[in-house]
Amino acid sequence: MNYPLYIVDAFTNEKFKGNPAAVCIVDEPKSERWMQQVAAEMNLSETAFIEQGAEHYELRWFTPIAEIDLCGHATLATAHILWETGRLPQHETARFMTKSGLLTAVHKGDWMEMNFPSEPPEAAVAPEELIQGLGLIPRYVGRNRMDYFVELDSEDTLRTLRPDFGMLARLSARGIIVTSRSTNAAYDFVSRAFFPGTGIDEDPVTGSAHCALAPYWAKRLRKQELTGYQASERGGIVKVRPDGERVYLQGQAVTILRGQLEG
Incomplete structure (x- = not known):
């Protein structure tokens, strides 16, 4: 089985700037071992794996060596792909269930805005x-x-x-x-x-x-x-x-x- 795979430069509007993230769209739950192997193969700071649910998308993030609890640029990249490919209409909110709870993203003109937890030091x-x-x-x-x-x-x-x-x-x-x-x-x-x-x-x-x-x-x-x-x-x-x-x-x-x- 083949899975759609994208690489997106996030937090920039220029190619080869910002932070590159891989976005892999799956249609069934995948093992952590498989996702970790894919992330190691991509060798980017994060690879996002997304699966569509009834009311939201399931989203997980992996570095080349470990799963992490919160990632901004790969979430931005994922929302960008959902809207760009037409999987989600641009007027609709992207809703992601993650290890840090529910995260959302919306379009605002030329920018995208994500709602994340505050983590003050x-x-x-x-x-x-x-x-x-x-x-x-x-x-x-x-x-x-x-x-x-x-x-x-x-x-x-x-x-x-x-x-x-x-x-x-x-x-x-x-x-x-x-x-x-x-x-x-x-x-x-x-x-x-x-x-x-x-x-x-x-x-x-x-x-x-x-x-x-x-x-x-x-x-x-x-x-x-x-x-x-x-x-x-x-x-x-x-x-x-x-x-x-x-x-x-x-x-x-x-x-x-x-x-x-x-x-």
């Missing part, structure tokens, strides 16, 4: 592995249920950071989000995200990281609508709007590959 003591792995003393260190969250003193420090990924992989966390205020008036903040423990040293653009970035910077800057730039080599833009226990994330996406996976 709480102040934490920096482990020695974090200090050594980043090679600096952070301005602020926090932690949410998934990641360490670090504010740096400047955008220049953030952009020139060269982490020790082996040291960071020792942390008991999914990953590390680093951020600072932006020197570019087009953006409110900049960020980078590292996930060596799940096989991704640096993620190009991380939607789920903005579930922490949005409430943090909204409070710091006293703004409710913000624009973030993830300053990886590929780069990407995420617009955010925190709303209580939820966060709205806006992004764009472009399809770069359409094919069939032989099952």
Whole structure:
């Protein structure tokens, strides 16, 4: 049996920018072993597997080495494919049941908006592995249920950071989000995200990281609508709007590959 397979660059409107995700559409439950093998074969930061249900889509995300609980860019890529291929009319809401509960996405002009859980960081003591792995003393260190969250003193420090990924992989966390205020008036903040423990040293653009970035910077800057730039080599833009226990994330996406996976 063959399964439709797509690769989408998410949080960008340019090919070969943003964060690439694979989207595989299945019409029956597949084993975790099979999905993990496909994700390893794709060798992208995440591969999304989607199966249509009666009232929503079942959605799961895998890195090349592990399943994860929350992924923004692969969810954006999946919604983009559903609308682009006509599987879902553009005026209808995409509803996904996931390990992080129900997530939704809607079209808003040239952008797509996702409704995700808010994951604000709480102040934490920096482990020695974090200090050594980043090679600096952070301005602020926090932690949410998934990641360490670090504010740096400047955008220049953030952009020139060269982490020790082996040291960071020792942390008991999914990953590390680093951020600072932006020197570019087009953006409110900049960020980078590292996930060596799940096989991704640096993620190009991380939607789920903005579930922490949005409430943090909204409070710091006293703004409710913000624009973030993830300053990886590929780069990407995420617009955010925190709303209580939820966060709205806006992004764009472009399809770069359409094919069939032989099952």
